[in-house]
Amino acid sequence: MDFAFSEEQQMLRDSARGFLSSKFTPERVAELAESSEGWDSASWSELAELGWIGLSVPEEQGGAGFGFIEEAVLFEELGRSLYPGPYFATVGLALPALVSSGSLAQVIAGEKTATFAWAEAGGAQDLSDPGALSTKASGSDGNWTLTGEKSFVVDASAADLVVVAAAAPDGTALFLAQLADAEVTTKGTMDSTRRLSTVAFDATSASLLVDAAGAPAVLERIRLRCLAAVALEAVGVAQSALDLAMAYVKERKQFEKPIGAYQAVAHQVADTYMETELARSLAYWAAWCVAESDERAPVAVAAAKSAAGEAAVAACERSIQVHGGIGFTWEHILHRFYKRAQWLDAFGGFGAAHRKVIAASILD
């Protein structure tokens, strides 16, 4: 039994934290959040140079040959710095569908970003069972076209490529299209560091990535990876909310004392510490299960996602509370963490949806 990261993984964390804290300061994140693009596309090639995009891709395919544990380290750090950009969309969502595609090299090299489109308004929402999709794929061999509309597409405004789950004649299959060929409508979102779009296809040309026979396994792989990634990001967000709270209550004085000396304040911070650590343990367990394709991955991921999403929201709420008025202002970074926390809590279903999975596994 060994529940710690290796020295190499720790070095990856240190270097990621160094890079992100110098490149994406709270001021820079706020600036990007309010820009029309919502991210810094020029910095994407730096992520590629650091080897982050192809981190888990085998070396013979041009990647670094690591696994999900290493990606887990990055997701936690990216959440911690509130990185705005399509890393989650590209690596957390699209990557498993791209591994055998001709676009993989461009993606790893940082020349193209990608996302994944499956949800449809009023229809399929849940990745574990996309159900009957109204987006249709027609054609054969090398010539496919897509028609239909996808909703809640993550960071489509920052992506070049889109992996699309669509109804092919023999069942749900995965296709690759260029977002430039589709109609992307980016929505106003609470969290402007990670935007959501509708993407409409009208006989848009696409290539087949994974056929109907192979799609369920790839979809499940994407589901497990992205939920674990969200849990890890949520842990990072919770940690930042905690760090901000700790720093503030040591500094801020009222009634001639730092407010952290008052138990009513300190105990809220202690509760955040407790919940963050508990969520972190679950997120690491989930990450390990996903990396090892352990049979417990579905419940581990459900446990981690439900606990970490809720812990991140609570951490931000308590942090706002102990900050007092300043924590409630637009200029303070906290509201951006709070909005990301809520984004993460909502993604792929709120906690109760995941506890349903757990209840079925322990009670039925």
Add this chain to the structure above:
Amino acid sequence: MDFRDTPEEAAFRSELRAWFEANLPDGWRDRGPARGRTEEEISREWSKRLYEAGHAGLTWPKEFGGAGAPYTHQAIFLEESARAETPEHIGVIGLGMAGPTIIAHGTDEQKSAHLGKILSGEEVWCQGFSEPGSGSDLASLRTRAEVDGDDYVVNGQKVWSSFAHIADYCILLVRTDAQAAKHAGITYLLADMHAPGVEVRPLKQITGDPEFNEIFFSDVRIPRKNILGNENEGWKVAMTTLLHERGTLGFALTARLEVLMRKLIALAKETKSNGSTASNDPLLRDRIARQWVELQALKFTNYRALTSLVKTGIPGPEGSIAKLHWSESNQRLTKLALDILGPSSQLDGDDGVWEGFWQYQQLRSRGNTIEAGTSEVLRNIISERVLGLPRSR
């Protein structure tokens, strides 16, 4: 990072499983869901068997009769004990608190007099720390000891002492210097509970069980050689004990919660109302799942702290949350059991479901956030020592 057992750990685990299978007391598996704790006789017999098989004091050094095994073995032992729902060792205080403190601060004579007997369960220990006027503010304690020849003469009262009614020895904090600052005048003694002047009175709790006791000391003579550490330096020694109480407890508590989780699931599956079972009720299912998630979080947090203990010799700061989280989670779990029972939750004793097992557990759980450091004290410890917030007093 590897959440699997190493081959060596897996071997130890399967050896333990086989040993439990072969050695659990006759009829133990067929007993109904027992109310309260293991009966004394069964507990004594079980302690002896564990000792003879070398399973008591797994992490104690070999020179003191332990197995000198790594902490991971202790964790596996507790997990497997929970899995097999074994009886409890009689020496909870001796193994977890008195023993490790004697190993750290005791004389050779004290070590040879007590450590072996603690392991075998021959000597049962209790703790004499809290007093009616000294709970969270332990250092304000007033039980006094005066030197008279080769003895201390002890007068005072201790409270909340489990096992005192069957204990042979007590780890006892007394005031030896009334003039010194409160932390500086305390001495740590090993007190013979059979000495004249020691009186134990059971203290009935809200469960109706007299699990705890009051201990009265009236002119009790304790030889001066029974001091642990130096005179007036008992506070430092007591901190070793409390570190062990809080440090090694995480796995034991989680193991206990795991047993209750299993029972809760069984209860939900067998409890019927309105033509369905509780396990089909969506609201109860959500709460049961939440308990399960909390349990896993506790378990893996313990493992993270353990890994850092194994690698650095110091338990990770995550360990500080184990007792706090366990106590609150245990309260929620036992309350959930009563919710599952619905109107039957109000029937108790022989008329209750499972002979009142859950009523007992639920009431008992209210003590969890008070004993061994109140949740308020534990939150202070996290705030001040882990997070470095300013002291509240």
